[in-house]
Amino acid sequence: MCCNDCECRPLGFLIGLPFALLATLLSLVGAIIWVIGxxxxxxxxxxxxxxxxxxxxxxxxxxxxxxxxxxxxxIPC
Incomplete structure (x- = not known):
């Protein structure tokens, strides 16, 4: 994370959650590619x-x- 005073940003977490789930699917593909590699x-x-x-x-x-x-x-504080 960044080094400023605000580290708790629940709104940014909630907005980014669907994209993180999509990225998790990509990470599963990456894990398969890694094993094959x-x-x-x-x-x-x-x-x-x-x-x-x-x-x-x-x-x-x-x-x-x-x-x-x-x-x-x-997301700003």
Whole structure:
């Protein structure tokens, strides 16, 4: 979150909740991509594109947290 005095913003949380649920579905897709990427990197560790795929999957997994943080930061105290 941000470093200002107002850290409790329930309105931003409630507005961002549907988008966070959608981001959670994306994170499940990211988890599946991550597992497939790990398996591919074990089979052929020389593939650098698999590492990029794993980084993309990790970004998708972290998406719900980023969405909620972004929405709560946009709502004034």
């Amino acid at each position: 790990i398996i591919l990197s074990c089979i052929c560790p020389c593939c650098f594109c698999v590492a990029a795929l794993i980084n993309l999957a990790l970004a998708l997994i972290r998406a719900p947290l980023h969405v909620i943080e972004w929405f709560t930061s946009k």
